[in-house]
Amino acid sequence: MAVVRDAIEVGSDGRGxxxxxxxxxxxxxxxxxxxxxxxxxxxxxxVVRRAAEATGARVRVEVEDRGALDYVLxxxxxxxVRAAVTxxxxxxxxxxxSPSMRDRARxxxxxxxxxxxxLLLGIEQHGADCVLLDLEDAVPPAEKAAARILVKHLLAxxxxxxxxxxxxNPLDVGGEEDLDEVVGSRPHGIxxxxxxxxxxxxxxxxRLAQSEAAxxxxxxxxxxxxxxxxxxxxxxxxxxxxxxxRVVSLAFGAEDYLRDTxxxxxxxxxxxxxxxLVAAARAAGCQASDTVFADVEDDAGLASEAEAAYxxxxxxxxxxxxxxxxxxxxxxTPTAEELSRAERIxxxxxxxxxxxxxxxxxxxxxxxxxxLARARRTLRLAEGERKGGAGx
Numbered sequence: 001m002a003v004v005r006d007a008i009e010v011g012s013d014g015r016g017x018x019x020x021x022x023x024x025x026x027x028x029x030x031x032x033x034x035x036x037x038x039x040x041x042x043x044x045x046x047v048v049r050r051a052a053e054a055t056g057a058r059v060r061v062e063v064e065d066r067g068a069l070d071y072v073l074x075x076x077x078x079x080x081v082r083a084a085v086t087x088x089x090x091x092x093x094x095x096x097x098s099p100s101m102r103d104r105a106r107x108x109x110x111x112x113x114x115x116x117x118x119l120l121l122g123i124e125q126h127g128a129d130c131v132l133l134d135l136e137d138a139v140p141p142a143e144k145a146a147a148r149i150l151v152k153h154l155l156a157x158x159x160x161x162x163x164x165x166x167x168x169n170p171l172d173v174g175g176e177e178d179l180d181e182v183v184g185s186r187p188h189g190i191x192x193x194x195x196x197x198x199x200x201x202x203x204x205x206x207r208l209a210q211s212e213a214a215x216x217x218x219x220x221x222x223x224x225x226x227x228x229x230x231x232x233x234x235x236x237x238x239x240x241x242x243x244x245x246r247v248v249s250l251a252f253g254a255e256d257y258l259r260d261t262x263x264x265x266x267x268x269x270x271x272x273x274x275x276x277l278v279a280a281a282r283a284a285g286c287q288a289s290d291t292v293f294a295d296v297e298d299d300a301g302l303a304s305e306a307e308a309a310y311x312x313x314x315x316x317x318x319x320x321x322x323x324x325x326x327x328x329x330x331x332x333t334p335t336a337e338e339l340s341r342a343e344r345i346x347x348x349x350x351x352x353x354x355x356x357x358x359x360x361x362x363x364x365x366x367x368x369x370x371x372l373a374r375a376r377r378t379l380r381l382a383e384g385e386r387k388g389g390a391g392x
Contacts, residue, residue, distance in 0.1 A: 007021060007022075007023045008021070008022045008023075008080050008083045008084040009021045009022075009080065010022075010076050010079045010080040010083065010146050011068075011076040011080075011146075012066075013064070013066055014066060014116070014117070014118050015066055015067055015118050016066065016067050016068060016069070016072070016117045016118040016121050017066050017067075017068055017072060017076075017116075017117045017118065018063055018064060018065045018066055018068040018072060018073055018076050019063070019064040019066075019076075020061065020062070020063050020064075020076040020077050020079075020080040021061075021062040021063075021080070022057075022059050022060065022061055022062075022077075022080040022081050022083075022084045022085075023059065023060045023062075023084070024059060024060070025058060025059050025060040026058065027058050028049070028052055028053065028057070028058055028059065028061070029059070029060040029061065030045055030048055030049055030052070030060075030061050030062075030063075031060070031061070031062040031063070032044050032045050032048065032062075032063045032065065033062075033063065033064045033065065034063075034064075034065040035065070035066075035067070040065070044063065044065055044073065047070050047073045047074060048061060048063055048073055048077055050074075051073065051074040051077040051078055051091065052077055052081060054078075054089075054091045055077075055078060055081045055082065055085070055088040055089055055090075055091060056087075056088060056089050057081045057084075057085045057088045059081060059084065059085060061077060061080070061081070063076075063077070068117060069117070069121070069157075070157070071153040071154060071156070071157035071158075072117045072150065072153075074091065074153050075146075075149045075150040075152070075153040075154075076146070076150070078090070078091050078149050078153075079145060079146035079149045079150070080146075082145075082149075083145065083146075090181075091153075092184065093152060093153065093155070093156035093184055093185045094156070095155065095156050095184070095185050095186040097160075097186040097188070099188065099218075099221040099222075100163050100188040100189075100223070102223070102248050103248075103287070103377070103380060104129075104163070105129055105315075105316075106129050106130050106163070106249055106287055106289060106315055106316045107129050107315070107316040107317075107328055107329050107331075107332035107333065108128045108129050108130065108316055108317065108318075108319050108324075108325050108328040108329060108332075109128065109129070109130040109131075109132045109165070109191075109225075109251070109289060109316065109317075109318050109319065110123070110126060110128035110130070110131050110132060110318075110319045110320075110322065110325065111132050111134050111138065111167070111292070111318060111319065111320050112131060112132065112133055112134060112138075113134055113138035113139060113147075114133045114134050114135045114138065114139055114147040114148070114150060114151040114166075115138070115139045115140070115143045115146065115147035115150065117150070120133070120150075120154055124158050124159070124160045124161060124162075124164070126322035126325060127162075127322075127325055127329075128162065128319065128322070128325055129162050129163065129316065129329075130162065130163040130164075130165055130188075130189075130316075131160060131162070131163070131164045131165070132164075132165045132166070132167055132191055132318075133151045133154065133155070133164065133165070133166045133167070133187075134166075134167045135147055135148055135151060135166060135167060135168055135169055135174075135178050136167050136168065136169050136170075136193050137193075144169065144174050145177075148174075148177065148178050148181040148182060149181060151166060151181075151182055151185075152181050152182050152184070152185050153185075155182060155185035155186065155187055156185045163188040163189065164187050164188055165187055165188060165189040165190065165191050165223075165225065166178070166182050166187045166189075166190055166191065167190075167191035167193060167227075168182075168190055168191070168192065168193070169193070170193060170194050171200075171203060171204060171207060175192075175204075175207075176207055179207055179208055179211040180211050180214070183208065183211035183212055183214075183215050183217055183222065184211075184214075184215035184216075184217065186217055186221075186222070187222065188222065188223060189222060189223035189224065189225055189248070190204070190208060190222060190223070190224055190225070191224075191225045191226075191227060191251070192204045192224055192225065192226045192227065193227050193229065193253070194227070194229055194230065194233070194256070195226030195227055195228055195229075195233055195240050196228075196230050196232040196233040196236065196240075197232070197233075197236055197239065197240065198236070198239040198240055198242070198243035198244075199243075200226070200240070201224065201226055201240055201243035201244050201247060202243055202244055204224060204226075205224060205243075205244040205246050208222060208224070208246070220245070220246065222246070223246055223247075223248045223249075224244065224246040224247050224248070225247070225248065225249045225250070225251055225289070226240050226241075226243075226247060226250060226251070227251040227252070227253045228240060228250065228251070228252055228253065228257075228273075228277060229252075229253030229255075229256035229257055229260070230256060230257060230260045231257065231260050231261050233257075234257065234273045234276055234277070237250065237276060237277050237280040238279070238280040238283060238284070240280070241280045241281050241283070241284035241286055242280075242283070242284040247284065247286050248286050248287060249281070249286055249287040249288070249289050249315070250277055250280060250281040250284075250286055250287070250288050250289070251288075251289040251290075251291075251318070252273065252274060252277050252288075252289070252290055252291045253291055254270055254273075254291035254292075255291070255294075257270075257273060258270075267305075267308065270291075274290065274309070274312055274314070275312055278312055278313040278314060282313065287315040287316070288313065288314045288315055289314060289315060289316045289317060289318065290305075290306075290309040290314040290316070290317040290318065291317070291318055292317070292318035292319065292320050293305055293306075293317070293318075293319075293320075293324065294320065296320065296321045296323065296324065299323075299327060302324055302327050302328075303327050303330075303331060305317075306327060306328055306331035306332065307331050309331075310331050310332055314332070315332065316328065316332050317331075317332070333382070334378050334382050338378060339378065339379070339382055341362070341363070341375070342374075342375035342376070342378040342379050343375075343379065344362050344363070345360075345362050345367055345371065345372060345375035346372070346375050346376055346379060348360050348361070348362050348367065349367060349372050349375075360372075
């Protein structure tokens with residue numbers, strides 16, 4: 001087994017991480033440095049040895065631990081060995097995670113950088129409807145390969161109480177490798193950045209099917225969430241939303257859209273693309289998720305923007321910090337008044353159907369099919385939220 005470069009280093013000195021250095025050797029050699037050797041060294045060495053042996057490599061592995069969890073140690077060792085050794089094998093993962101429901105509540109999608117163990121620690125405990133492990137914008141180019149391996153092992157090690165998604169890179173810039181690495185750990189969905197045409201979605205779906213087949217994951221069990229982030233994407237977002245049955249949500253990326261169009265961020269500048277995105281999602285029978293709000297300290301601004309998005313018809317919104325989640329959940333959860341009206345509409349419609357009556361009136365207003373469908377959807381999403389996500 002040939003070592004193609006000497007002294008490959010992966011990881012960091014950050015809290016909750018480790019630094020792993022791999023170099024050539026005739027047999028497997030381990031060197032472990034940690035904060036409390038009598039208590040921790042033997043356990044760390046066992047984890048590191050199992051990981052190195054699983055790659056099939058005969059190398060020298062030096063580990064400087066900074067409180068890394070076992071899955072982080074395994075991921076860092078695998079990444080370093082695979083970067084150093086030409087024919088090192090990938091460490092497989094076995095995950096028993098059920099698919100999620102198509103129309104479950106997705107009031108929030110919480111982004112987490114896929115290269116930072118400290119920020120990933122406990123990410124599943126903040127209560128987000130959808131945790132989104134990011135391999136794209138949050139990860140520097142030099143760390144992409146190690147990040148996808150870290151995300152693979154995180155997915156395999158953590159029981160997420162709600163949905164967990166992975167935002168891959170564009171398919172031509174590492175996205176295919178992202179899919180090959182993480183699909184076996186069975187995320188609920190894949191977030192596709194820079195989606196500008198139906199062809200982008202169809203290509204992603206086909207490539208996802210290949211990765212599912214290779215990993216033994218049931219075909220079609222992993223959803224897609226295209227992010228519309230360009231002028232071209234907004235103009236074709238109806239085609240993007242309807243391109244493939246995997247698409248369950250259409251997300252808006254405002255910052256890249258503004259950069260692409262040259263507009264300044266304001267409610268007026270974003271009203272048209274937001275409204276168009278919601279209309280496209282509804283016509284395709286999928287959800288719509290609004291862009292992130294970047295100022296973590298501005299709770300009032302977030303609440304105002306979230307309420308406006310809810311008024312436009314969005315189902316949820318992106319979050320970049322856990323403290324934003326309660327505000328988003330309040331904004332995108334139907335109020336008691338909305339639930340009460342929805343219940344009355346559905347009850348009246350069911351009674352009319354039993355009596356063979358075509359016209360339905362609630363609170364003095366005629367109820368047509370779109371109003372009834374919206375009422376049923378309100379009740380379904382509220383029920384899904386009460387059950388903690390319905391189907392995960």
